[in-house]
Every structure is written in C-alpha cells, then in structure tokens.
Amino acid sequence: MKREQFFKTTRPENTVFSDPEEGDEGSINLSYLFVNKRPHIRNILSPNQGFGLKISIKNASSNIWGMFDYRKLEADIYNNKKIGPFSLYSRGRFETMNGSPPSQETLGIFDIPNYYLIGAATPGREYMSPRGFSGEPRFGDKAYMGTLELRAPVVPISIVELVKLIKIGSPTFALITDFGNAWMKGEADQEMIITLGYEFRMSLKIANVPLLTFSYGIAQEKYMWDDGQSPQSYFQMTLINPF
Structure with missing residues (x-):
C-alpha cells in the first residue's frame, strides 16, 4: 500500500495530527469476523437482534517493501437486544499499537x-469520536470506546420523494451515550470521557436502499450536563451496523 496525500495544501494550525506521512507501506494483516444475526429487512435501519465480533492484527514492516514499522491490534464487539418496541444497541472497541506508525494512524x-455508507461501511479509518465530545485530543498507544443506544422503531414514511426513486424519510429517535479513554504506556490514566445525548435520524434512500443515514443530535460530556451547561448540536452520518 502506498500512503499519499490527495490534497497538498497548507494545513490549519489546529490540525489534530502532525503532517500526514507519505510513503510505501508493506504489511501482513490477519482478521477474524463472527456475526450471528437472523436475516430481516429491519436489520438495515433498526436491528433488534444479533451480535458480532471482529479481531484484526496488522504488522507493518520496512522489511516488506515499506517504510513504516508498527503493530496494531483491534478488537470490536457489538450486540442488539429487543426491549419491547425498542432495541438496545451496545458496542465496545479496543485498540493497541506499538512501533513507529505514520502520524495519522495515532490512536486516541x-x-x-466519521463517515458511513449504508449505515455500516467506513471509507477509511473509523476514529474513536464520542458524540458531543469537543475537548483536546487524547492520544495514546492504547484506547477504548464504548457505545449504548436505546433506539426507537423506524417510522416507515417518506418525507421527500423524487420520481419514486430518491427518498428521504424513515425517521427515528435514539438516546445515546459514548464513553472512552486513551493512554500511553507508563503514564497515569486520565478520567474516562463520558458523553450523553439524543439523536433524530433520517435516511436517504435510492430505490428503497438506505444509502446514507443522517442524525441531528444534542450531546455533551456528563459533567457539562451536571453543571447545567447548554449542549451543542451536531449533524453527521450515523452508524447502524458496525459489520
């Protein structure tokens, strides 16, 4: 794989990572994926059953026609549980890395x-980004993030419809909480980040296939709610099925 910048322009001073590193990368990648989910049409927008586990190991080496030397382990698990008309979605992720990765691969x-296609596929890296978090980046060689969502059923209506092919609709609502942390080996752990909020969601469908699911949400860190601070809103793509 060759790492190369698409847009070589002057970057803003507050860029999260240092200048992205370019160059050839040779790596060996191993992954294990297990999904237990009964086929159902509602799995696309509002699954209420099934679970999955994914474990990935990446070993990049300059001895394999590359420039970088690092090792990365990822573990990802999720579960959907039916609670009356609602569904409880939970997910946990853990990452650890050592060596000298390119700056843009730093954990934290x-x-x-993040950007999601069909509520699942991520074009590129999926960052650990708690919804409602607006603090300074927390870097580390180990990181974890968890999510809990109480999802309401999807309302099967289209709010906008163009030539019966392009539709915007399937509104729904979810209560959300994200939590996570990152730390360097040998350093004292910082307090875990916890965010709480809620989201309104709708999908852009092409021929009844939800190509993009968007959410308008209100969320912030738990201590901000406790202090009575006014939360900020956000608009972004939504993850429905991790894999």
Whole structure:
C-alpha cells in the first residue's frame, strides 16, 4: 500500500495530527469476523437482534517493501437486544499499537466526524469520536470506546420523494451515550470521557436502499450536563451496523 496525500495544501494550525506521512507501506494483516444475526429487512435501519465480533492484527514492516514499522491490534464487539418496541444497541472497541506508525494512524479519542455508507461501511479509518465530545485530543498507544443506544422503531414514511426513486424519510429517535479513554504506556490514566445525548435520524434512500443515514443530535460530556451547561448540536452520518 502506498500512503499519499490527495490534497497538498497548507494545513490549519489546529490540525489534530502532525503532517500526514507519505510513503510505501508493506504489511501482513490477519482478521477474524463472527456475526450471528437472523436475516430481516429491519436489520438495515433498526436491528433488534444479533451480535458480532471482529479481531484484526496488522504488522507493518520496512522489511516488506515499506517504510513504516508498527503493530496494531483491534478488537470490536457489538450486540442488539429487543426491549419491547425498542432495541438496545451496545458496542465496545479496543485498540493497541506499538512501533513507529505514520502520524495519522495515532490512536486516541478525537473530535473527528466519521463517515458511513449504508449505515455500516467506513471509507477509511473509523476514529474513536464520542458524540458531543469537543475537548483536546487524547492520544495514546492504547484506547477504548464504548457505545449504548436505546433506539426507537423506524417510522416507515417518506418525507421527500423524487420520481419514486430518491427518498428521504424513515425517521427515528435514539438516546445515546459514548464513553472512552486513551493512554500511553507508563503514564497515569486520565478520567474516562463520558458523553450523553439524543439523536433524530433520517435516511436517504435510492430505490428503497438506505444509502446514507443522517442524525441531528444534542450531546455533551456528563459533567457539562451536571453543571447545567447548554449542549451543542451536531449533524453527521450515523452508524447502524458496525459489520
């Protein structure tokens, strides 16, 4: 794999990472994926059953026609549980890395939006970004993040419809909480980041297939709610099925 910048422009001073590093990367990648989920049409937008586990190991070495030497382990697990008309979605992720990775691969908790296609696929890296978190990045060689969502059923209506092909609709609502932390080996752990909030969601459908699911949310860190601070809103793409 060759790492190369697409847009070589002057970067703002508050960029999360240092200048992205370019160069060839040779690596050996191993992964294990297990999903137990009954097929159902509602799995696309509001699954209420099933669970999955994914473990990935990456070993990048300059001895494999590359420039970088680092090792990365990722573990990802999720579960959907039916609670009356609602569904409880939970997910946990853990990452650890050692060596000398390119700066843009540094682990941590960030305020960086993720992008999801069909509520699942991520074009590129999925950052650990708690919704409602707006603090300084927390870097580390180990990081974890968890999510809990109480999801309401999807309302099967279209609010906007163009030539019966392009539709915007399937509104729904969710109570959300994210939590996570990152730390360097040998350093004292910082207090865990916890965010709480809620989201309104709708999907852009092409021929009844939800290509993009968007959320308008209100969320902030728990201590801000406790202090009576006014939360900030956000608008972003939404993850429905990790894998």
